[in-house]
Structures are given as structure tokens and as C-alpha cells.
Amino acid sequence: MSRVVVIGSGLAGLVAANRLADGGADVVLLSKGIGGLQLGQGTVDVLGYTPERVTNPIKAVTKVDKGHPYAAIGAQGVLTALSYLKELVPDLLVGDPEANYHLPTAVGALRPTCLAQPSMLAGNLKAGSAVVVVGLRRLKDFQPELVAGNLARTELPDGGRVSARAINVDAVAREGEIDSSGLVFANAFDDPAFRARFAAMLAPQLNDGEIVALPAVIGLKDRQAHQDLSTQLGHPIFEIPLPPPSVAGLRLNQALNARAQAAGVRMVSGVRTVGFTADGDRIRSVRNATVPAEREYRADAFVLATGGFEAGALSMDSYGTVTETLFGLPLVGAENTPLIHGDYWGGEQPIFRVGVAVDPQMRVLGNGQPVYANLRAAGDLIAGSSRWSEKSGDGIAAASAVLAADSILKEL
Numbered sequence: 001m002s003r004v005v006v007i008g009s010g011l012a013g014l015v016a017a018n019r020l021a022d023g024g025a026d027v028v029l030l031s032k033g034i035g036g037l038q039l040g041q042g043t044v045d046v047l048g049y050t051p052e053r054v055t056n057p058i059k060a061v062t063k064v065d066k067g068h069p070y071a072a073i074g075a076q077g078v079l080t081a082l083s084y085l086k087e088l089v090p091d092l093l094v095g096d097p098e099a100n101y102h103l104p105t106a107v108g109a110l111r112p113t114c115l116a117q118p119s120m121l122a123g124n125l126k127a128g129s130a131v132v133v134v135g136l137r138r139l140k141d142f143q144p145e146l147v148a149g150n151l152a153r154t155e156l157p158d159g160g161r162v163s164a165r166a167i168n169v170d171a172v173a174r175e176g177e178i179d180s181s182g183l184v185f186a187n188a189f190d191d192p193a194f195r196a197r198f199a200a201m202l203a204p205q206l207n208d209g210e211i212v213a214l215p216a217v218i219g220l221k222d223r224q225a226h227q228d229l230s231t232q233l234g235h236p237i238f239e240i241p242l243p244p245p246s247v248a249g250l251r252l253n254q255a256l257n258a259r260a261q262a263a264g265v266r267m268v269s270g271v272r273t274v275g276f277t278a279d280g281d282r283i284r285s286v287r288n289a290t291v292p293a294e295r296e297y298r299a300d301a302f303v304l305a306t307g308g309f310e311a312g313a314l315s316m317d318s319y320g321t322v323t324e325t326l327f328g329l330p331l332v333g334a335e336n337t338p339l340i341h342g343d344y345w346g347g348e349q350p351i352f353r354v355g356v357a358v359d360p361q362m363r364v365l366g367n368g369q370p371v372y373a374n375l376r377a378a379g380d381l382i383a384g385s386s387r388w389s390e391k392s393g394d395g396i397a398a399a400s401a402v403l404a405a406d407s408i409l410k411e412l
Contacts, residue, residue: 002026002412005286005297007273007326008305008313009035011044012379012397014256015081016303018088019405021263025412028297029265030288032272035253036307041113041241042216042248043120044085044093044398046078048100048112048391053157057114057395058097067332067384070392072360073399081399082115089255091223092117102157104213104240106142108150108164110157112391117248119218119226122211123238125151127160132206133213133240135168138180141242142215144168167205171198185217186247189225199232212237216248271295273306273326281373283327301374301408304329304364305401308380314354322354327375330366332357332383348386355383361407362400374411376404 002025006017009031017029046057047070054060061078064070070078082097095101095115101124102110125131131151135144144166151164173180173188188194206212212230216239219225230237241248261267274294275287285298306313306326314331316322322334333354340349356364356377363370364377379397380387387393 002301003028003299004301004303004408005030005299006303006305007031007286008307008311008379009033009257009267009269010305010307010311010379010397011035011037011256011394012401013303013305014260015085015088015398016305016378016401016405017260017265018256018263019084019402020303020408021260021265023405023409025409027265028299029260029267030271030273030286030297031267031269034269036311037253037256038246038249039244040246040249040252040394041111042117042246042250042252043103043113043241044082044095044115044394045112045391046082046097046100046114046395049389051389054112055100055157056098057100057112061395065384069358069382069384069396069400071384072358072362073396073403074360077403078395078399081395081402084402085115085398088259089252092252092255094118094121103238104147104151106147106215106240106242108147108154110154114395117239117251119216119237119239120241120248121238122236123213123240125156125162125211127156127158127162129162130207130210131162131164131213132210133164133166134202135166136185136215136217137168137170138173138178139182139185139215139217140179141182142240147213147240169198169201169205171201182215182217182242182247183220183245183250185215186220186250189217189219189229190222192228195225195229196232199229203233206233206235210235213240215239216241216246220247220251220254276327278372281370283372283375286326300412301376302372303376303378303401303404303408304381305378305397306381308355309351311380313381316351322351324356324381327372329356329364329371331355348389352386352388353384355381358382358400360403362404363407374408376408378404
């Protein structure tokens with residue numbers, strides 16, 4: 001059985017590891033931490049802005065500029081990845097690649113996204129809907145008055161508006177605690193008895209026909225918590241993701257990790273990959289900074305899914321020189337001057353587009369040729385997109401991971 005090492009445990013790394021294991025490879029996943037999924041919304045953004053708001057993400061993917069990651073990935077690559085993601089976590093991600101949802105955020109703005117958790121879908125609001133935003137007095141990260149006020153003044157993508165009001169409920173997630181975290185509340189909502197008590201407190205305050213908006217803490221492990229609470233209230237409900245750490249992101253992270261372990265992926269976390277050996281155009285091994293001595297992992301192929309600047313995979317020194325910190329890979333976009341401009345409210349910072357160039361098999365390129373024949377890149381390390389402003393990072397991560405894994409499996 002061929003061995004593949006995946007480096008990084010974010011969305012790209014976990015998708016690549018699952019795909020490789022499903023294809024029969026012996027997979028080791030190396031990570032210095034627990035990945036960044038719990039910092040996200042628990043959804044999958046494909047393309048939200050170009051800079052205009054996108055309603056059909058897969059159609060918009062076909063129109064990106066030549067240097068964008070989607071130009072190498074292609075629309076079919078995105079479709080394959082979205083289908084695979086829904087197979088990996090069938091009870092957690094739903095959606096149509098030809099129609100973005102527009103879901104409320106924790107400040108009451110509308111955010112376009114392609115795949116979302118079932119507990120969020122009632123938030124894809126229609127004109128004339130009546131929404132009651134419910135706050136939890138002991139949860140300080142959610143302000144229902146702010147959310148309701150902004151929702152009421154926001155025009156929906158299809159036109160029209162909703163009416164919205166705010167209420168608060170003083171539910172006790174843990175005895176003796178007046179300032180509980182989202183995770184404490186999520187664990188409480190996993191308990192059917194707590195949900196019953198909460199429903200009894202909230203139901204008398206609801207008006208006929210209202211859609212109930214709640215912070216995204218309605219259970220962490222119990223996938224039926226959302227539907228159970230909705231049934232008890234007699235109203236449709238939807239969750240609004242909170243700032244990190246996000247319970248919705250934790251759900252997705254746990255589900256993908258559990259799936260990878262069930263598929264036979266060996267997970268090695270808590271140690272940073274610090275070096276490698278190569279023979280000509282092939283990488284032979286990577287080394288982890290374990291104590292008391294470094295440990296070597298040999299493999300037939302490698303997937304680099306270590307992220308960008310925020311994860312330390314890219315670094316810029318005081319002279320403005322940008323480097324890829326593990327393999328020293330050539331970068332594109334770093335030749336722009338300056339990489340960071342001083343106009344805070346101006347155009348995008350050029351540094352966000354710096355990364356590696358890839359071919360359709362996700363091999364890293366230098367001077368138009370693969371740098372290492374058995375190395376693929378996936379996720380935020382790939383150059384050419386402003387993932388935060390475009391709302392494209394999740395789609396790039398998942399699609400590049402699937403393409404990288406499939407090309408490795410075909411080669412091996």
C-alpha cells in the first residue's frame with residue numbers, strides 16, 4: 001500500500017486525507033494544532049462576491065481571471081468536491097452549487113454561502129418573513145437587538161425586507177455560572193431535558209408565524225437537537241454562527257476528523273513539520289520537531305495544506321521578503337510592490353494573493369514546471385485569490401484537496 005503524508009488539519013488537509021484513504025492509500029496526517037475549522041462558520045463558501053454579490057456560485061467560478069485558483073481547478077473540480085463533502089458529512093452539509101444561501105451573521109448582515117448546516121437553512125429568508133431574534137442573557141457573544149435591527153433594515157437579494165424583533169431568555173446552561181461560553185450552551189442543548197426547559201421558557205414569548213433565530217449553540221453532538229427544539233416550539237428555527245470559537249465550526253471539524261479516523265487515517269497532532277529530504281525532483285521524507293529528537297516520515301507522495309500567513313505557512317521578514325516556510329517553494333504575487341499599502345479603506349492588500357502556483361493536478365510550479373513531482377498543494381497556500389473578501393476559501397480548499405488526492409491516487 002502506498003503511503004501519503006498530508007500536512008495540515010484544516011478543511012483542505014482533512015478532505016485530502018479522507019479522499020486518499022477512501023482511494024486505498026496509507027495516510028498519515030501531520031498537524032501542529034487542531035486546524036482552523038472551528039474559527040469559521042461551519043459552512044462552505046464557494047464564491048460570494050466578484051465583487052458583486054453572487055447568486056450562482058458555480059457559474060461565477062467559470063468566469064474568474066486566469067490567475068485565480070479556480071482557473072486551474074475548474075468548475076467540474078468544484079462540483080466533484082462539493083458532492084464529496086456532502087457524502088463525507090451527509091447530516092451536516094446541504095446545498096446547491098448553483099444557488100448561494102444568504103444567511104444572517106452575528107451582526108445581522110447577510111452572508112452568501114454555498115453549503116450550510118440544516119440548522120441554518122430557515123435563515124435563508126424571504127420577503128415579508130417575521131423573525132424573532134432570541135438572545136441568551138448568559139451568553140455575551142450574541143446581541144439580539146443588533147442582529148434584529150440590522151436584519152430589519154437590510155434589503156434581501158431578491159428584493160423586499162423582513163420584520164425582526166429581539167427578546168432575551170435567561171437560560172442557565174451550567175449552575176452557578178452567569179457568563180457561559182457557546183460551547184457550554186452547546187453541551188447543555190445536547191441534553192433533551194434542557195431543551196424541554198428552554199422551549200417551555202421561550203414558547204410563550206413567540207408570536208404566530210414567526211421564524212426563530214438563535215445563536216449557533218443548539219447542540220454539539222446531537223444532530224437532532226435543532227429539529228427537536230423546533231418541534232417543541234412549533235416554529236421554524238435557525239442558528240446564527242458566533243465569532244470564534246464557533247460551535248458550528250466545531251461540529252464540522254469533529255465530523256471530518258471522525259470520518260478520517262474511521263477511514264484509517266493516522267493522525268499525528270501537536271508537532272510542527274520543520275524539514276524534509278529530497279532526491280532530485282522527489283521528496284523522500286519530512287521531519288517533525290518532536291522531543292527529544294526529530295521524527296522522520298517517509299512517503300511516496302505529499303500534500304501540503306498548511307494554510308497561508310495566518311497559519312505560519314508563509315512568512316514575511318522585515319525586508320518584505322516572503323517565503324514558504326517548509327519546502328522553500330517559489331511564490332507568485334510576492335513581486336508586487338508594495339505588498340501592503342497604507343490605505344486602510346482602499347483596495348485589497350496585494351499580500352493576500354501571494355502563494356504558490358499550481359497546475360490542474362495541484363502540483364506546485366516553478367518556471368512553469370513542477371518543483372517536486374510528488375508534492376501537491378491544497379487550500380490557502382495557493383496564490384491568486386482574496387479569500388476573505390470573495391468568500392471563496394472553503395471552495396478552493398475542498399476542490400484543490402480532492403484534485404490533489406485524485407491525481408496522487410492515479411499516479412500511484
